[in-house]
Amino acid sequence: MINLKRILVATDFSEHSNVAVKYATALAQAFDSEVILCHVVEAPDLISQIPPTGEGYFPPNFQEQQREAAEKECAKIIADSGIKNGRSLIVEGSAFFEVIRAAKAEDVDLVIVGTHGRGAIAHVLLGSVAEKIVRKAPCPVLTVREGEHEFVMP
Amino acid sequence: MINLKRILVATDFSEHSNVAVKYATALAQAFDSEVILCHVVEAPDLISQIPPTGEGYFPPNFQEQQREAAEKECAKIIADSGIKNGRSLIVEGSAFFEVIRAAKAEDVDLVIVGTHGRGAIAHVLLGSVAEKIVRKAPCPVLTVREGEHEFVMP
Numbered sequence: 001m002i003n004l005k006r007i008l009v010a011t012d013f014s015e016h017s018n019v020a021v022k023y024a025t026a027l028a029q030a031f032d033s034e035v036i037l038c039h040v041v042e043a044p045d046l047i048s049q050i051p052p053t054g055e056g057y058f059p060p061n062f063q064e065q066q067r068e069a070a071e072k073e074c075a076k077i078i079a080d081s082g083i084k085n086g087r088s089l090i091v092e093g094s095a096f097f098e099v100i101r102a103a104k105a106e107d108v109d110l111v112i113v114g115t116h117g118r119g120a121i122a123h124v125l126l127g128s129v130a131e132k133i134v135r136k137a138p139c140p141v142l143t144v145r146e147g148e149h150e151f152v153m154p
Numbered sequence: 155m156i157n158l159k160r161i162l163v164a165t166d167f168s169e170h171s172n173v174a175v176k177y178a179t180a181l182a183q184a185f186d187s188e189v190i191l192c193h194v195v196e197a198p199d200l201i202s203q204i205p206p207t208g209e210g211y212f213p214p215n216f217q218e219q220q221r222e223a224a225e226k227e228c229a230k231i232i233a234d235s236g237i238k239n240g241r242s243l244i245v246e247g248s249a250f251f252e253v254i255r256a257a258k259a260e261d262v263d264l265v266i267v268g269t270h271g272r273g274a275i276a277h278v279l280l281g282s283v284a285e286k287i288v289r290k291a292p293c294p295v296l297t298v299r300e301g302e303h304e305f306v307m308p
Contacts, residue, residue: 023294031180043279135285140297140298145294
C-alpha cells in the first residue's frame, strides 16, 4: 500500500487549479493526507502588464499585497474545500521552480497541478508550467484539466 | 468527491511500470476502482533489433507471440498485485497513441504511467511516451517514477 501522507497542490486560483483542489480533497480523504495549497506570487511581468503611462501601476508594496491576497484566497479555498488537514504556502518566484522547491522542502508524496484545456494552444500552455513540474518533481505528479471529467458523488 | 471508477495503467513491464501498478493498486483500493492494465505491443524495431545475420530473428508470428506473452505477463501482474477488480488490455501499435485511444475507448477516469528516472536523459525518455500521454490524455494522468519514493505500509 502506498502512503500519501502529504499532498502539494499548486494553485494559480484559476478554474483548472480548482479542479486540482477537488482531486486533492478526494485523495486526502482517502489517504488521510495533509494538503499543502501552494501559490507562487510571480514577479510582475513589466512588458505585458505595465500601462502606457508607465507609472503608478505597481505600488511599492505590490508583492506584499499580492502575498496577503494570496494567503486569504488560499485560506478560503481550504475552508471551502472540505480538506480537513490543510495549510497554505505562499512563495515568491518562478512558478515551476518554486513548486518543485516546495515539493522537495516539504517532502511531499504527490504534487497535483491543474493544466489548461486540450485546445490548439494546450501544448504551449501545458509546457509552460505543468510539463516542467511533471519532468522535474521529486515525487509522482497528478495533472488534471478543467472540465474534462465531471465529478460524481459515489 | 471525485469518482475514480476506472483506472488505466500503462505498462511496458519495466521497473517504473511496476511502480505505476502499485499506485493503481492503492488508488483502486481507496476508490473501489476497476483497473485496466494496458500493454502496447509495438512493431519490431528492425534497425536496432535485427541481428547481423539478418534472417530468422523474427518468426512469422512474432506479433502474435508477443501478444500472448504480454497477456500472460499482465495476468500475472494483476494476480500478484492485490488488485481486486482488474483486467488486461493488449493492443498493438504506437505506445503513446494506443494508450490515449484505450483511455478514450474505455472511458477511464485516470491514467497512470511510469516514467524513467531523473537523470541526464530523463527529458528525452519522458518526452517519448509519458509526456505525450500527459498532454493528450482525455482524463487526469498520474506520472510516477521508479524508486523516487519508498512505499510505506500505513
